[in-house]
Amino acid sequence: xxxxxxxxxxxxxxxxxxxxxxxxxxxxxxxxxxxxxxxxxxxxxxxxxxxxxxxxxxxxxxxxxxxxxxxxxxxxxxxxxxxxxxxxxxxxxxxxxxxxxxxxxxxxxxxxxxxxxxxxxxxxxxxxxxxxxxxxxxxxxxxxxxxxxxxxxxxxxxxxxxxxxxxxxxxxxxxxxxxxxxxxxxxxxxxxxxxxxxxxxxxxxxxxxxxxxxxxxxxxxxxxxxxxxxxxxxxxxxxxxxxxxxxxxxxxxxxxxxxx
Amino acid sequence: xxxxxxxxxxxxxxxxxxxxxxxxxxxxxxxxxxxxxxxxxxxxxxxxxxxxxxxxxxxxxxxxxxxxxxxxxxxxxxxxxxxxxxxxxxxxxxxxxxxxxxxxxxxxxxxxxxxxxxxxxxxxxxxxxxxxxxxxxxxxxxxxxxxxxxxxxxxxxxxxxxxxxxxxxxxxxxxxxxxxxxxxxxxxxxxxxxxxxxxxxxxxxxxxxxxxxxxxxxxxxxxxxxxxxxxxxxxxxxxxxxxxxxxxxxxxxxxxxxxxxxxxxxxxxxxxxxxxxxxxxxxxxxxxxxxxxxxxxxxxxxxxxxxxxxxxxxxxxxxxxxxxxxxxxxxxxxxxxxxxxxxxxxxxxxxxxxxxxxxxxxxxxxxxxxxxxxxxxxx
Numbered sequence: 226x227x228x229x230x231x232x233x234x235x236x237x238x239x240x241x242x243x244x245x246x247x248x249x250x251x252x253x254x255x256x257x258x259x260x261x262x263x264x265x266x267x268x269x270x271x272x273x274x275x276x277x278x279x280x281x282x283x284x285x286x287x288x289x290x291x292x293x294x295x296x297x298x299x300x301x302x303x304x305x306x307x308x309x310x311x312x313x314x315x316x317x318x319x320x321x322x323x324x325x326x327x328x329x330x331x332x333x334x335x336x337x338x339x340x341x342x343x344x345x346x347x348x349x350x351x352x353x354x355x356x357x358x359x360x361x362x363x364x365x366x367x368x369x370x371x372x373x374x375x376x377x378x379x380x381x382x383x384x385x386x387x388x389x390x391x392x393x394x395x396x397x398x399x400x401x402x403x404x405x406x407x408x409x410x411x412x413x414x415x416x417x418x419x420x421x422x423x424x425x426x427x428x429x430x431x432x433x434x435x436x437x438x439x440x441x442x443x444x445x446x447x448x449x450x451x452x453x454x455x456x457x458x459x460x461x462x463x464x465x466x467x468x469x470x471x472x473x474x475x476x477x478x479x480x481x482x483x484x485x
Numbered sequence: 486x487x488x489x490x491x492x493x494x495x496x497x498x499x500x501x502x503x504x505x506x507x508x509x510x511x512x513x514x515x516x517x518x519x520x521x522x523x524x525x526x527x528x529x530x531x532x533x534x535x536x537x538x539x540x541x542x543x544x545x546x547x548x549x550x551x552x553x554x555x556x557x558x559x560x561x562x563x564x565x566x567x568x569x570x571x572x573x574x575x576x577x578x579x580x581x582x583x584x585x586x587x588x589x590x591x592x593x594x595x596x597x598x599x600x601x602x603x604x605x606x607x608x609x610x611x612x613x614x615x616x617x618x619x620x621x622x623x624x625x626x627x628x629x630x631x632x633x634x635x636x637x638x639x640x641x642x643x644x645x646x647x648x649x650x651x652x653x654x655x656x657x658x659x660x661x662x663x664x665x666x667x668x669x670x671x672x673x674x675x676x677x678x679x680x681x682x683x684x685x686x687x688x689x690x691x692x693x694x695x696x697x698x699x700x701x702x703x704x705x706x707x708x709x710x711x712x713x714x715x716x717x718x719x720x721x722x723x724x725x726x727x728x729x730x731x732x733x734x735x736x737x738x739x740x741x742x743x744x745x746x747x748x749x750x751x752x753x754x755x756x757x758x759x760x761x762x763x764x765x766x767x768x769x770x771x772x773x774x775x776x777x778x779x780x781x782x783x784x785x786x787x788x789x790x791x792x793x794x795x796x797x798x799x800x801x802x803x804x805x806x807x808x809x810x811x812x813x814x815x816x817x818x819x820x821x822x823x824x825x826x827x828x829x830x831x832x833x834x835x836x837x838x839x840x841x842x843x844x845x846x847x848x849x850x851x852x853x854x855x856x857x858x859x860x861x862x863x864x
Contacts, residue, residue: 258773272555339500371771383772390753390789393839397757398576402524402566405839407549417751417840429522440753441804446840450547455580 226404232281232380235267237301238412239287239294240321240349244366245312246270246286251369254397259373264437278304282379288314288471293345294357303357309375310352313365317437318349318471320365324478325349325471336479349471365435367467368420378436389440392432395423404431411451413464416474437469445479458482493709494693496672496680501559502533503696504642504670508603511692513640517605518560525565527572530605538678544651544721544832547841556813560674563770564608564652564831568760569615572602573635574622576757578781580631580767589777603640607668610653610831611659612643614669614760620823621763631782643668647712649705652832656844658695658726659828662716673709681709697785722832724845726816730826732852733817737809741827741851746805748840755785755834755842756811766793787811799863810846 236246250271259265266276272423283305288294313319324332325348333340339359352358362375371387378385388394392414396403404410404426412431414423418439426433438444448461455466465479496504508515509532519528530536538557542565556560579595586782607615615636618716622632646655646662655661664671669689672680681701684690701709756762766785771778785792788807793800801807819827823855828844 242749250700255773262773262775279626289783341544360574374770377771377773377775380773381775383769384768386768388789388791390786390791391750391752393750394757394784394786394789397754400526400567400576401749402526402549402775403520403754403837403839406837407523407566409548412839415750415754442802443748443750446750450840453547 231262231264233266233276233279234263234271234282235278235280235304236284236286237267238269239285239298239315239352240290241312241314241319243270243286245315245364247418248311248367248369248372249284250441252373255373255401259376263376278306279306281306281363282376284309285315285352286312288318288351289323289355290464291343292346298352298355307359307379308352308356309360309362309379310358311362311364311367311372313363313435313437313447313468314349315352316361316363316472317469318351318466322349322471323466325438325476326466336458338363338455360385363418364420368390368422369428370422371420388419389420391439392419392421392423392426392436393419395419396426399423399427401426405450405454406431409454410446411454411456411460411464413447415439416444416447434465435468436472436474444474445481446479446484448464451484493701493706494682494684494698495705496682496693496696496698498559498678500697501672501680502536502623502668502680504692505530505536505605505634507692507695508605508640514600514603514604515603515605518562518565524549524725525551525562525566525708527565527569527604535681541648542650544653544836545841546652546835549836549837551689557678558674559678560644560672561607562584563646563649563653563832564611564839566758566833568758568831568833569604569611569782570618570654570760570763572604573615573639574618574629574632574763575635576784578631578782580777583778583780585776593686598634601638601640602635607641608646608655609643609664610640610655610658611647611760612664612667613655613658613660614831615641615830617669617761617825617827617829619821631749640771641668641670641685643671643685645671645673645709645713646716647673649719649721650832650836652835652843653720653830654722654724654832655830656717657722657724657845658826658828658830663710663713664805667839674744674812675708681705681706687784693754695730704816722830722835722845723774724830724848726826729848729852730817730820733813733848736851736854737813739851739854740747741786741847741854742805745808745847746803748842749808751788751804751807752839753788754837754839755844756786756788759815759834760772760831760833761815761829762786766794768790787814810849812844812847815844 237465405412411433414432418436465475517530622629671683792798815827841847
């Protein structure tokens with residue numbers, strides 16, 4: 226069969242910690258296969274050699290927090306045939322969306338001796354608030370397995386298998402007794418999207434909500450349950466206000482308990 | 486049949502351990518109680534010495550706490566988070582692998598026949614649950630060879646119930662606390678872990694013949710029977726089933742569905758903990774090179790949006806419609822399909838619901854509650 230030209234892959238980073246794009250480098254066993262199937266045209270974490278766009282597949286990590294990035298993401302979109310955002314920053318604003326409920330300029334005054342040189346936005350926002358996104362891959366960081374699934378699906382021209390149901394489904398499939406029912410450990414699993422493989426409950430910890438809200442999150446009911454397990458209002462604010470603080474269902478629930 | 490012993494037999498603690506070892510020696514993968522993650526689960530038992538002793542639990546809606554007994558009982562607890570479908574109808578099952586060959590592809594079947602299973606400690610409600618799944622997965626137009634491969638040869642050691650848990654209601658569903666059939670051997674644990682053993686099959690008799698046992702004394706048999714009879718009155722929950730199917734089917738528009746949706750997390754825990762829920766989804770994946778593909782079958786739940794996704798979107802978009810689908814399937818439309826309820830009264834959906842939603846309470850409220858005029862007009 227004649228070899229088709231390899232699709233060009235580019236990875237871009239905005240406000241983020243690099244952990245999600247590192248998940249791609251972390252695909253040790255599959256990395257050579259990936260390099261065999263795509264031309265890694267721009268991936269600064271891996272190589273300084275950059276091939277110009279347009280690109281067939283663009284992975285974007287990070288959120289929009291500066292006027293510069295708010296411009297740049299439009300250039301990225303124009304260069305991308307298929308744009309996939311990866312991780313909690315790119316899909317929900319990330320941990321830096323904690324600024325959204327506070328005054329970021331006040332933070333800057335505490336941290337920087339000369340904050341007047343900073344150009345920053347009041348809010349940290351996901352990419353989808355700025356440009357059209359073809360697919361969002363959740364997680365803080367993304368799951369290596371799901372990242373490979375998205376790449377494989379793109380290459381095969383099929384829909385990726387990335388379920389949007391709760392983390393509870395993964396706990397039940399792997400046979401982990403529910404930490405909330407069996408131990409009274411507060412857990413965000415029932416309102417959090419699957420994808421991590423339910424790692425934390427397997428180590429007897431509650432879910433921290435790294436993968437953001439599941440498809441139909443009943444955060445109000447879970448907040449009542451967490452309250453029954455001893456989580457007070459400030460604790461509820463903190464529980465819903467972490468890596469996915471900017472995701473609407475979590476943001477709204479945290480605001481409700483801030484007022485009580 | 487000729488060498489089946491007549492009448493009930495008796496085993497002591499050593500005899501039980503020897504029974505496990507005899508099953509292992511006969512090549513079975515023995516599955517039985519194990520303490521894991523703060524609960525009594527079912528897991529692989531490598532030898533009779535491994536069986537946990539002296540454990541119990543406290544169960545209520547949304548609450549399970551492992552505890553210690555003041556004796557050394559082997560089966561001093563009700564059912565835990567695991568059900569036997571985990572082994573008979575596994576949560577993740579590879580159906581086949583395929584690899585690209587030239588312009589076509591070659592299919593490799595999934596791994597061959599699984600090791601024969603021995604299920605140790607099957608409660609009467611769970612025996613009934615296995616029978617419900619048998620009806621769906623062993624026969625009829627949708628028989629599942631993967632289920633048959635595990636189920637047909639499975640050796641079943643039942644344990645009659647003498648101490649039901651806080652969310653149990655098998656007596657209401659007519660599935661317990663005593664099983665009369667569906668097992669190879671059935672044990673009733675008496676004081677000081679002396680077991681009365683009922684023999685349900687010739688292979689049960691044959692296996693029992695390989696371990697030290699004796700005829701059960703008449704008073705032991707009477708005490709075992711009295712203990713299971715007494716268990717009937719110790720159920721943590723009850724459900725009136727007379728007229729329930731009709732009442733639920735007439736209450737499609739009950740306001741209670743919306744009320745319960747305010748609590749329901751749509752997390753799917755109830756369906757995955759339920760020993761009769763059998764729904765699965767199929768996932769097809771390819772590798773990065775596109776040279777290999779796999780088809781997996783995984784447990785699914787009617788609480789997910791994807792479950793009812795057809796062209797144009799999901800049919801059951803609201804949590805109330807999903808809860809209604811689940812509850813009415815268990816307690817009403819299962820009758821229409823299979824002539825019996827899909828619920829066996831094990832109480833798992835009540836205990837393992839993080840929000841503590843009680844199926845018996847909801848069913849009662851829906852069946853009893855005010856039915857709006859427009860529902861009454863239906864046909």
